[in-house]
Amino acid sequence: MKPDINYVNDVLAKTALLAAPLLLGCELIRHTLDGDIRLKIVETEAYHQDDPASHTYRGLTKRTAPMFKSGGHLYVYFTYGMHYCLNIVTGQKGIGEAVLLRAAEPLEGIELMEHNRGTKNLHQLASGPGKLAQALGIFNTELSGRKLSKNSLQLAAPQLTIPSDDIIASPRIGIRHATEVPWRFYLKGNEFVSKYQKTVR
DNA sequence: TTCCCGATTGTA
DNA sequence: ACAATCGGGAAC
Numbered sequence: 001m002k003p004d005i006n007y008v009n010d011v012l013a014k015t016a017l018l019a020a021p022l023l024l025g026c027e028l029i030r031h032t033l034d035g036d037i038r039l040k041i042v043e044t045e046a047y048h049q050d051d052p053a054s055h056t057y058r059g060l061t062k063r064t065a066p067m068f069k070s071g072g073h074l075y076v077y078f079t080y081g082m083h084y085c086l087n088i089v090t091g092q093k094g095i096g097e098a099v100l101l102r103a104a105e106p107l108e109g110i111e112l113m114e115h116n117r118g119t120k121n122l123h124q125l126a127s128g129p130g131k132l133a134q135a136l137g138i139f140n141t142e143l144s145g146r147k148l149s150k151n152s153l154q155l156a157a158p159q160l161t162i163p164s165d166d167i168i169a170s171p172r173i174g175i176r177h178a179t180e181v182p183w184r185f186y187l188k189g190n191e192f193v194s195k196y197q198k199t200v201r
Numbered sequence: 202t203t204c205c206c207g208a209t210t211g212t213a
Numbered sequence: 214a215c216a217a218t219c220g221g222g223a224a225c
Contacts, residue, residue, distance in 0.1 A: 061221075079220090080210080080217080080219085081218030081220075129208070173208075
């Protein structure tokens, strides 16, 4: 059964905490000159402005301004001196929250993603936030602050409804604060979910 | 203007 | 277990 056509808009209007599990199963589509890239989101994390682990915890800055935009905008940040991470902003304008896309299952444009990633290992193409952005060909913060669109990145509703039993909530990865709250969501048993990282110093 | 460190990844 | 690598942002 095909989900409602307004699924995506409805999800993006919600708070990050509510939207994060609902983005699982949604498809990311990027049109490039060499063809389309399409992936299914399998792992997400929610960040909001009263959250010590969030970039917006200490208020609006030039970098995090996109997170304060309305749902449907993009937030891309650069981290560890070498990786880009892609977020989808949710909720209303003025509230700094977003959903980090942590992992996705390659569906289309595999060769393009292999080229972007420099590996042919299917399970390594987008099984982590840095990898996911790289697979999509995101090598700078150009998309940060832009809206989802055909020219940037598109988001489509799940092909099939995701049973709520298939969604697992767990602590977020790689953060130092608020390590206990289960705001990471992933599809149970999915092979393209990121490998759990070791403890943070 | 300095300095610490991160919503990570790949390699040893 | 650890290096790579650099910009954001708090502190000085």
